[in-house]
Amino acid sequence: MYWTGLSPDEARQFLANKDKSKRDKRISLKEAVQKYVKDGDNLGIAGFVNARQPIAIVHEIIRQGRKDLTLSYQSAGLAPEYLAGAMCLDDSKNSIKRMELAYMAHEAFGISPLLRYMTENSLIELEDWSNYNMSARFKAGSMGLPFIPCRSPMGSDMLKANRAVVQDCPFTNRPIMLLPASHPNVALVHVQEADIYGNCRIQGPLFTCPEIAMAAAHTIVTCDRLIESDDMTRYPNRISIPFFAVDAVIEVPYGAYPGNSGGLYYYDEKHIPEFRGACEKFRKGDRAPLQEYYDKYIFGAENTTEFINKIPLSQIQYVEKIEPGIRLDAAYTVLGS
């Protein structure tokens, strides 16, 4: 048995030694990535496919360059695709060593071109799990348990190439699957609202964001907006991630763009295909469009504000207009088209 990221005992010890005080955790995204994301780290990627993916954090990682990363997530699209693209363009600066995953693609927008490219050329190591498995592994980590039992996917070939153990349940005597906890070195999380201490209020589906944040050694949170802490603590049971599970909080409006941030902006049905199309061209041997994309939108931008400045305002207004997710704090749902 081996652990990627921290072992359960290491994770427990790490947290025991950590400063858990309620303090102002605002720093710049640049500093947060410099401070917490190291070469060789296991990064827990929050969100789900292209919803609330930590795009701003990933772009900053790419600008700074990190190597030999392990990425852990249930289903993701844009975040690993951006890191993969950076690796494909210059693997001396950015590289993924391994992914522990259930799904990498873009649903309605299509398959992941660079997952195909990386695996079919044997550039990375994979460990396949199901969505529930990866979610339950983070949950085990967040619960302080070394493993968690699970009833799926028993009978799948996934079990032949991952660290799951099947054994008879001591109570029912039927086979049950045991999953090792996942404790990433750093959780990368984007939420709609946070306060300066790191309390997070998620709108819409939670995905596995609370579990990843609680399981990881460090958590970087970007939020579409910072709010008054009094407004946050007025509804304590609406706090999805508590402050002491968070190390850095950065206000980054549109930090999940071009993906969906519930209640704020919908998927950009123009920009996602633009990026995915450049990845597909790379897979087929034409490198230029991907290089141009990165030069323009990532390396050619200091930060997310400069990235968003390159998108026509009408396009941003449109993804805001069509977003139907509820905003519980504001007690309204955006009027439908």
Place this chain on the structure above:
Amino acid sequence: MAKYSEDFTPQEMIVVAGSRTLIDNKVVFAGTGLPMVAITLAQLTHGPGIVPVFEAGAVGPELSRGLPLSVGGSRTTYKANYLLGLNSAFELTQRGFCDFGFIGGAEIDPYGNLNSTMMGSFPEGYQKPKTRLPGSGGASDMACSCERTIIIMVHEPRRFNEKIDYITSPGYLDGSPNARWRAGMAGHGPYRVITTKAIMGFDDETKRMKLIATLPGETIKSVQEATGFELIIPDDVYAFEPPTVEEVRLIREVIDPKGYFVRKKIKE
């Protein structure tokens, strides 16, 4: 006006077939793509009481704010009755709250085992597949733990194989008696396979795939020819009712006007 449509596409046919297979008032755990379209159509026709569940967390939403582009997108959450996250959604399947799992796949075998992970040799070639597919997502969890599974996929010989390269989502495994129970699964396995050519089920004894109905324009022979293994052909195979004008209108004008899932070209 004619009752039946005369210019429907194979994708529209499959959506209609999927929709009509769904039973009103059942809880249906929906995979991405065609299952979402079929559930929406069923809700607008014979199944207003269908309760969709999406793995990213939404339970029982109204799918009236546009076709979701993702099972985690905001459109799956509109007027949802319960909304947490992935763990809570999959816990519902294990507990037994989900009558049907509705999933797709790239490749299937006679026992309803599905591959959505990789083409190539496994386990030797796992780290260097011939073609890498997106991976399980939640499909394998639905296939194991929903009470029954409905599978929806394009019907072509290369997707129907006696032996598949990799079992992502288990069906009846090797078809031996109680194979699923012995493997530790909670749910009872595949109920229907809906394709662009036919509706299929599984033989009670052998657990091998059997033909139930042929879709318009298809015959028992044409379905068998498009299937890479031998189907069981019972005496009571029937011709499936074509899509109605209203069903096709709903798909084109109401459910997927941009053609995200339905207008995709099928390679024949």
